[in-house]
Amino acid sequence: MNNHVRCLLISLPILLFALCGCSSPRSKFVLLPSPDGHVGNVTVASKAGEIHLAKPFESIDLFYPDDRPSQPVIMTEAEFNSTFKDALEAQPTAPLTFLLYFEPGTSRLTPESAKTLPVIIDYIRKVHSSDISISGHTDKVGSRDVNVRISRERANEVAKLLTSMGVVAESLEVASHGMELPLINTPEGVPEPRNRRVELVVR
Amino acid sequence: MYHGLCFLLLLMVYNCSTVFAADSDAVGRVKTIKGSVYILRGGEQSAANIDMKIVRNDILLTGKQGSMGIVFNDNSTLSLGPDTKFQLASYEFNALEKKAGFVGQIRRGTMIYLSGLIARMNADATRFETPVAVAGVRGTKLAIKVEGGDNE
Numbered sequence: 001m002n003n004h005v006r007c008l009l010i011s012l013p014i015l016l017f018a019l020c021g022c023s024s025p026r027s028k029f030v031l032l033p034s035p036d037g038h039v040g041n042v043t044v045a046s047k048a049g050e051i052h053l054a055k056p057f058e059s060i061d062l063f064y065p066d067d068r069p070s071q072p073v074i075m076t077e078a079e080f081n082s083t084f085k086d087a088l089e090a091q092p093t094a095p096l097t098f099l100l101y102f103e104p105g106t107s108r109l110t111p112e113s114a115k116t117l118p119v120i121i122d123y124i125r126k127v128h129s130s131d132i133s134i135s136g137h138t139d140k141v142g143s144r145d146v147n148v149r150i151s152r153e154r155a156n157e158v159a160k161l162l163t164s165m166g167v168v169a170e171s172l173e174v175a176s177h178g179m180e181l182p183l184i185n186t187p188e189g190v191p192e193p194r195n196r197r198v199e200l201v202v203r
Numbered sequence: 204m205y206h207g208l209c210f211l212l213l214l215m216v217y218n219c220s221t222v223f224a225a226d227s228d229a230v231g232r233v234k235t236i237k238g239s240v241y242i243l244r245g246g247e248q249s250a251a252n253i254d255m256k257i258v259r260n261d262i263l264l265t266g267k268q269g270s271m272g273i274v275f276n277d278n279s280t281l282s283l284g285p286d287t288k289f290q291l292a293s294y295e296f297n298a299l300e301k302k303a304g305f306v307g308q309i310r311r312g313t314m315i316y317l318s319g320l321i322a323r324m325n326a327d328a329t330r331f332e333t334p335v336a337v338a339g340v341r342g343t344k345l346a347i348k349v350e351g352g353d354n355e
Contacts (some may be wrong), residue, residue, distance in 0.1 A: 025311070025334035025351050032344035034317065040343025046336040065335045084346050087284035087313045092234035092272035094280055094317065130254055131232055131274075203232065203274050 028083075030059040030075055035094065044069055093127050095203040100158060102196045105142070107153035109161075110193075121165050124202055129171065131203040134158050136176040139195035140188045148178040158198045229256035230294040231275035238285070239266035262290045265312065279305065279319030287312020292332070296321055304328040309349050317344045 031053035033039045041054040046062055051069035053060065059075040081088065098120050100113040109117075124132065136155030138147040155176045163169050182195040233240075233255040240251040243262035251263070257273055265271060265287045272282040277296045283289055293306035303324035307316070309331060322329055322342040329340040333349050 025349055027333035027335045028346075028348040028350075029336070029338050030346040032315070032346055034342075034344050038343070040318070040322075040341045042341070042343065042345050043339040044336050045339070062333075062335045067335065069336070080346070083348060084284060084313055084315060086237075086270040087282045087315045087346070090235050090237060090270035090272040090282040090284065091315060091317075092274050092280050092282065094319075095274055095278045201278075203234070203278075 026061065026063050028059060028061050029053065030057060030080060030084075032056065032080075095201055096123065098123075098200040098202070100198045100200065101193060102154055102198070104139075104191060104193075104196065105150065107150065107157040109157075117161060117165065120200065120202070121162070121167070124162075124167055127202065129202045130168065131173075132162070132167070132171050133173045133175065133199075133201045133203075134162075135174070135199050137181060137183075137195060137197050137199070138179045139190070139192040140179045140182065140186055141191050144178060148176065151178045152176040154196075154198050158200065228258055229276075230259060230291070230296070231257040231273045231281075233257065233271060234274050234280075235270070235272035235282070237271070238269035240264070240269045240271045241266075257291065259291060259294050262288065264288055275305075275319065277303070277305075277320040279321060280317045281307070282315045284313035287314065289314060295328075296324075306330055306332070308332045309347055310334065311349045311351075313346070313348045315344065315346045316340065318342050 029042065029044050031039065031042050033056045039056050041052055044051050044053065044060050046069060047066045048068035051060055051072060053072055055074065057075045057077065057080060058072045060069055060072045062069060098116065100116065101110045102108060103110060134155050136151035138151050155174045159172050159174050162172065182192065183197070184192050184194050186192045233251050233253055236251060236253055241248050241264040242251045242255065243264060244258065251271060263271065263283060265283050265285055267286055270282065270284050272280065274280050275294070288310040290308045292308050293304055295302040295304040303321040305321050305328065316331065318329060318340055322340070326341045327339065331338045331340065331345065331347055333347060338345060338347065
């Protein structure tokens with residue numbers, strides 16, 4: 001056999017293997033601590049088995065669907081930061097929830113809650129939010145219908161206060177839920193200041 | 204501690220319903236963008252922009268220098284690095300109907316996910332699929348890189 005042909009016959013499978021190797025969808029999984037320091041856990045499963053990641057920066061690489069996941073390794077923070085640099089920089093600010101409380105049966109903010117409004121406004125400006133949800137709630141004193149009305153008035157009052165302080169009305173989504181979604185569960189007729197509230201989620 | 208947990212749980216229950224009452228189609232919004240970023244929805248590809256709504260089954264694509272960040276209705280966040288293809292295969296978040304679930308498919312590129320209220324409602328309802336494996340995420344932050352995947 002011609003030497004060239006023999007060479008080709010030998011190298012072709014190697015070349016094909018190398019090409020396949022290149023396009024095999026290697027997957028890397030890395031467990032990270034949450035911003036509050038909490039570390040949950042992740043189970044990585046291929047067709048051949050599964051493995052748990054439970055420590056910060058524990059990672060596992062898999063090359064083929066029938067790869068059996070082996071021992072995870074700890075990725076250095078430097079290596080992680082360079083591998084995921086752009087995704088890290090693209091992370092959005094996590095939404096923040098504010099609670100505002102009201103005087104019983106009214107849409108009048110408690111003095112303490114009135115004081116927190118400027119803090120909220122500062123935060124909205126800081127994160128340039130144009131996506132804010134406002135929802136009104138009541139405790140379980142009074143009838144359902146009355147509470148639906150009060151919760152709506154509370155939500156509208158907060159929307160009015162925010163727009164009067166310069167927040168664009170189009171950024172706001174206003175909803176009201178009456179007494180149906182208490183933070184603190186109580187029997188009907190029981191006053192509960194923590195349920196007389198508006199929840200404001202800034203995204 | 205117990206009261207704290209109760210508070211958190213109730214806060215969570217409440218939040219979900221609020222979001223759903225406001226908009227039942229959008230499940231998240233684009234919050235950060237760099238370079239070229241596209242959303243493929245029902246076969247139509249369009250350039251993504253800030254505050255654009257994300258719906259179920261959207262395919263998110265970033266260019267060679269592109270990246271993007273999304274905040275979902277349950278307050279979970281997702282960011283994608285360059286040359287990434289990600290599909291939001293499933294998203295359920297409705298406290299009143301007790302539905303919670305998040306399934307993402309990353310075909311190539313990099314992503315970082317930080318879990319939100321869905322994970323607190325159902326710890327086993329979040330997973331990410333790559334061409335070779337599936338990651339079940341229980342209330343935490345996870346990064347995935349897929350190399351040499353789908354080049355469409």
